[in-house]
Each structure stands twice: as structure tokens, then as C-alpha cells.
Amino acid sequence: MRLTLFYVATVFSALLVHMPYGADARRDGRHNKWKSSHVSDDCVLLSAVSTVIVHSGNMTVHRRVPAVAQLEPVSGDALGLYTVRDMICHNIGPGEGGAEYVRWTCTTANMPEEFTLGATEVKCEGYESADDLFILRGSCAVRYDICLTAVGRRRYSKHKFDVHLFAELLARNLLLAVGKLLIAICGGLILLAVRRQRAERIARMNLDAYSAVDDQWLGCVDELPLQGGAKGSAGTFSVDV
Known part of the structure; x- marks a missing residue:
């Protein structure tokens, strides 16, 4: 009898130790629900991605939607005057929408003094849907604005093609x-x-x-x-x- 009670107490203690509480329990439960349907190696949680590196001329990995260019300029007064070859974006923490939303900061090396990066946007393909917290590995792309600095405006203002x-x-x-x-x-x-x-x-x-x-x-x-x-x-x- 005492041995049986000892085993019951041991199991109960182990359950209490490993049982999550409060917000951790809710967050783990939500992630476990997603993990139950995401078992592929090419699936990764977006908030767990620390760095995205993209290159001009390369295409993204795709699964549900067509592939797109990894790095593409979309706007700015220097559009067409200079093209960024490589860019690295770092995960700097959760955004305003919660822990599953990621804020990124992007930089590039060896940019001429006439140009500077404007706004940047990182987009990745959701694994099962557009709202999926998990993404397809290698599917991230960056859209950016390229702008003129003061030096660039002085140099290109007379030759800018409108x-x-x-x-x-x-x-x-x-x-x-x-x-x-x-x-x-x-x-x-x-x-x-x-x-x-x-x-x-x-x-x-x-x-x-x-x-x-x-x-x-x-x-x-x-x-x-x-x-x-x-x-x-x-x-x-x-x-x-």
C-alpha cells in the first residue's frame, strides 16, 4: 500500500513540475496545435528565424504560391539608378501584434555614398496559409525603397531621367x-x-x-x-x- 502511494505521489509530482502555467501554457498549447500539423523539415516558426539573407537575381523557394525575386526595389527617388546586390535582415523582436509578429531591421554593405536604403519589408510564404505562424524555409523575400542622399541629389539632379x-x-x-x-x-x-x-x-x-x-x-x-x-x-x- 505504501509503495503504491509512493508511486502515485512520484507521478503526480512529475506532472506538476512539467505542467506549464498561465500565459506559457496558452502559448505552448497554441504552438503545439500548429506543430501537430507541421512536421516537415522545410517548415519553421517565423518568430524563430533570427536572420534572413537575400541576394539580387535569386528566386525564393515556393510551395503554395509562385516564386518571386528574393530582393527587389519598389520605390524611391533613386529607383533605377542603383540596385542592391545583397541584404541581411535581423529579427529584432516581436511587433505590435504579439509574439508571433516579427520586426526586422535590414542593412547592406558597400553602398555608394549617393544612395541609402528607405523602407524595407520582409515577406515569407506561410506554410499552410497566408496567416500561418510557420513559414516555408527559404521563402522570404525583401522589398525595399532606394533613395538619394544629399550627395546623390547634387550629382543626379541634372541627369535624372523623369x-x-x-x-x-x-x-x-x-x-x-x-x-x-x-x-x-x-x-x-x-x-x-x-x-x-x-x-x-x-x-x-x-x-x-x-x-x-x-x-x-x-x-x-x-x-x-x-x-x-x-x-x-x-x-x-x-x-x-
Whole structure:
């Protein structure tokens, strides 16, 4: 009897020692629920990722969604002037949404003095869904803004290519060219029609002139001199013997 009670007490004590309490119990319970369905080696808890290293030109690992570029500039006044080759982002702790939300700080080495990083955003593919606390290993990508420093603004302000201004000027010149082409085509058609009418009028005038000459010649047939010095009318003649 005493031995049985001893075994029961030992087991009960072990359970009390290993049993989580309070918030730890709730957090572990939530994570255990996720762990029960995430048993693959390529699955990792996002908050457990300490560092993300990405490289320009490389693509992410993907499972549910298509692969994307690991490192991509999206905005900034230096967009198109410089491209970051490598970037490292460190996990600096939980965000405002709780322990499962991660805040990142990203840096890059050997950046020219004309440029600086703006806002950065780290995105990873959720393992089972977009809201999954676990992510696919190797699926993280960074989107960043690239900006000009004071040195860069002095250097590139005179040579900066404004895409929107170029597009506006191109559209304006294109419309002007199209307008001139239409005017030229319409003018050519009008000129052709005028010349055609003029040619037809001249042809009619020439035809009327030829008709008048023919009528005048036919009217003079009665007065034509006949051979032998005789005169007569059309169809009859007399000859002196």
C-alpha cells in the first residue's frame, strides 16, 4: 500500500513540475496545435528565424504560391539608378501584434555614398496559409525603397531621367505628329479632287470646242469649190461643156 502511494505521489509530482502555467501554457498549447500539423523539415516558426539573407537575381523557394525575386526595389527617388546586390535582415523582436509578429531591421554593405536604403519589408510564404505562424524555409523575400542622399541629389539632379515627363512629352509629340499626318492626308485628298475637277472641266471645254469646229466645217460644205470651176450644192453639181 505504501509503495503504491509512493508511486502515485512520484507521478503526480512529475506532472506538476512539467505542467506549464498561465500565459506559457496558452502559448505552448497554441504552438503545439500548429506543430501537430507541421512536421516537415522545410517548415519553421517565423518568430524563430533570427536572420534572413537575400541576394539580387535569386528566386525564393515556393510551395503554395509562385516564386518571386528574393530582393527587389519598389520605390524611391533613386529607383533605377542603383540596385542592391545583397541584404541581411535581423529579427529584432516581436511587433505590435504579439509574439508571433516579427520586426526586422535590414542593412547592406558597400553602398555608394549617393544612395541609402528607405523602407524595407520582409515577406515569407506561410506554410499552410497566408496567416500561418510557420513559414516555408527559404521563402522570404525583401522589398525595399532606394533613395538619394544629399550627395546623390547634387550629382543626379541634372541627369535624372523623369519617366512620367518623358511619357507625357512622347504622347504630346505623338498626337501632334498624328494630327499633322491627318491634315496632310486631308489636304492631299482635297488637292487631288480639285485637280481632277479641273482636268474634267478642261476636257469638257476641249470637247465643246471640237464640236463647234465640226459644226462650222459642215456648214461650209455647200460653198466648197468643185473641180472644173463649177459650183454646186452638196449632192449635185454641173459642168460646162
